[in-house]
Amino acid sequence: MGIMVKRSPSFSITGKKFNVIILAAGVGARLKPETDFVPKPLIELGKQRAIDYLIQKYQYISERLIIATGYGADILEYYVRGKYSALNPIFSREDVSELAGPGRSLVYALDHASSKLPTLITFCDYIMEDYISVDHDALGISQRPKPPYVVDPHPKGLAVVEDGIVVNLVENKHLDRTIYGGFTGLAICHNTTLLKSIAYTKALETGFKPDYTFDIIKTYISRIKTIALPLSRMFEFGTPIMLKKVRESLGEQVAGD
Template identity: 30%
Template structure:
């Protein structure tokens, strides 16, 4: 199968680092995010990756051209930002298979893609996580204090999708899949999910995320 990596963002929250390198090349444990992602995809038998790039695309292409990662890499370059839906639609022209995976360009995880592939047009879901301390209360008294935790039975989009090729014609030329096709498919009963509990998952969107991910990444992607 093939996978699309959405790697065209500017990574504004990681400034000033992203003034000099694109977010996919921000290092986690001295290895760029995008290389960790490619290693992860390869573990599940992905033989070709299409990388949607825009900001500093030449730097990403130059870096990966020097690496031997054991799969085919192609690029879908956006001259102007297309949003997630537009990016997938453009990259989809390079896909002939009946289905494919999509992963956000800042996601590092060990979610089982084989399980996700068992359903058509499926979103990987993980239990909602809070970055803040949780107060347990009775009336106006605090009875317990817990550090950040997963919130049971509240599910969030993990930024990894298994999509059928026929979804491409529904996608906007410019716009986000999460705001256009997904709500429409959900209303029509055409959108599925696979729920993953007790998985490792990081969306690297801040320096704190980088620090926390660095502590775990070598165990997540072996």
């Protein structure tokens, strides 16, 4: 069994179940040639594939497991259905020629989400070993990692946090500098009705190209008190250099188990 599921599967203290949305539609252009033949969620990391770590992390809180697919959708769906049929996974599929980022992917995925359930959203290239507190509205915010963890020090969106509350998300205008405190894409939204309303409204306003961070999530936190979840025990593999580091780290940990 993989190292993550043994250390920190997510549970709800109050026993809540969630819509768990994994945004996995992108072509993974920055990871080529790794993604020439398989989508990013099927990249091998240690003894498992990325999607395995994600599903095993959140399977105990999932009432509806929704995976947003696009590039490599057939092979990803085949893999997940074959291995996790007991979870009854749901897939929202986008045409590769129409991909426009995680904001649009979320809009499609929310069509399958129950408004009666809270919603957890995550990207497919963040493998998190931190304990994830899911019983409050929250955003995952990156912290400086200690070895062997790997976190991108050049996030696009930065969190403004006051007294533990995320009060704003702002664009990182210094991508050439090492900065932590970035929004990891992990969002826990207990008001799914509001989340849907915001996502659909922003989709209409932007020609169906809403920005996930600055159109959807930023608007949500402006209306709902949202705590900051500091995360540092992560393996992020958005670039070839980071993927190499993650594989080395996971390989070492698996070997030492």
